[in-house]
C-alpha cells in the first residue's frame with residue numbers, strides 16, 4: 148500500500164505515529180497530510196503545567212524543523228477534519244478542502260468534561276487541556292483572590308497548582324470521599340489532603356457543586372456546593388474527567404465504544420479496514436486510556452501495520468500514577484482498592500511523619516496486585532516492577 152495517509156489530530160500520540168512513519172524507509176513514498184485543530188504543532192501536553200512555571204510554547208514543542216520541512220508531510224495547523232466520507236474515501240477539512248486517503252488515522256484525543264451545572268459558561272470558568280486554556284487562565288488570574296478547581300483527580304491537583312503559581316488561593320472540590328480517587332485509597336487520600344492543606348490548598352471532598360455564581364460584574368464570584376456552602380472564587384477550573392473526541396464517528400457510521408471513543412480492535416483497527424484510531428480517542432476493545440504511554444503503544448502498532456510489519460496486539464494498561472506537583476509524594480499502582488476477590492491488604496501508617504503505605508496482595512499472600520504510597524514514594528519504582536509477581540520479601544519489610 149502507498150498513497151496518502153491522513154492523520155486527524157496532531158497531539159502527543161498522533162505525533163508519535165508521525166515520527167515512526169517518517170523514520171521508516173518503507174513509508175518513504177507516502178504523502179502524509181496532518182490535520183491539527185490547534186493552531187500549534189504537537190507539544191508536550193504531559194508537561195503543560197510547566198508553561199506557567201516559565202517554560203515557553205517553544206520549549207514544549209515536539210515538532211522540530213525536520214518535521215516542518217519534510218516534503219512528504221503537509222501539516223495543516225488550525226484546520227481540523229470536519230467529516231469523513233468512507234465511500235469516497237475522502238476527508239473534508241474545516242477550510243472546505245477535501246483529501247482522498249488510502250489510510251486514515253484518527254488521533255483526536257479527549258476534551259475536558261464540563262458538567263452542565265448552572266453558571267458553567269460564565270466568564271472566569273476554564274478548562275485545563277491546551278496551551279490556549281493556560282493562556283486564558285493566566286490572562287484572567289487575580290493574584291490574592293481565591294480560585295476553585297472542580298475535580299480532585301491528578302489533573303485537578305495540577306490545575307490547583309497552576310492557580311497557586313498564578314498567585315491565587317486554590318480550593319479543590321471533589322465529589323468522591325478523598326482526593327485522587329482513581330489512584331489512591333482513603334488512607335492515601337487523607338495523607339495527601341493533609342500535605343496539600345499544609346501548603347495552603349483548601350480541600351473539600353465528598354461535595355458536589357450546585358452552581359457557579361456570578362458577581363455584579365457578570366464574572367464568576369463563587370461556587371455553591373450541593374450542601375449550600377459557598378466558596379468565593381474569581382476563577383473556576385473544571386477538571387471533572389475527560390471525554391474522547393469522537394464526534395467524527397456518528398456521521399461517518401463508525402461505531403463507538405459504550406462510553407464513547409472510536410471503537411477499535413486490539414490492533415487499533417476500526418471496522419473500516421482503511422481507518423485506525425489511536426490515543427485517547429480510541430476505545431480499544433471498548434476501553435479508552437487517558438494516559439500517554441498506552442497511546443504510544445497504539446501508535447507503534449499502527450505504524451507497524453502501515454509499513455507492512457507484524458503488529459503486537461495492545462496489551463492493556465494500568466492507571467498507575469504519581470503526583471508530580473506541589474512537591475508532594477503520592478503514588479498508586481495496580482489494584483489500589485483491593486477489588487480482586489480474596490485480596491489481602493497490608494498497611495503501614497505514620498501519623499507524625501504523614502506517611503502511608505499499602506500493599507495489596509493476591510489471595511496467595513505473595514503476589515503483588517497493587518499499592519498506595521503517600522508522603523514517601525521512594526519505593527514506587529521497585530514495587531511497580533514487582534506488580535503481578537511474587538514479592539521479594541515480606542510485606543512488612545517492604546513497607547518500611
Ligand SMILES: Cc1cc2nc3c(=O)[nH]c(=O)nc-3n(C[C@H](O)[C@H](O)[C@H](O)COP(=O)(O)OP(=O)(O)OC[C@H]3O[C@@H](n4cnc5c(N)ncnc54)[C@H](O)[C@@H]3O)c2cc1C
Nearest residue numbers: 156158159160161182184192227228255256426427438439
Ligand atoms: C495538564 C495535563 C497533565 C497530564 N499529565 C500526564 C501524565 O503525567 N502522564 C500521562 O501519561 N498523561 C498525562 N496527561 C494526559 C496526556 O497528555 C494525554 O494522554 C495525551 O496527550 C494523549 O495524546 P493524544 O494524542 O491521544 O491526544 P491529545 O494530546 O489531546 O491530541 C489530540 C489533538 O487532536 C486535536 N483534534 C481533535 N479533533 C480534531 C479534528 N477533528 N481534526 C484535527 N485535530 C483534532 C486536538 O485539538 C488535539 O490537539 C496529562 C494531560 C494534561 C492536560
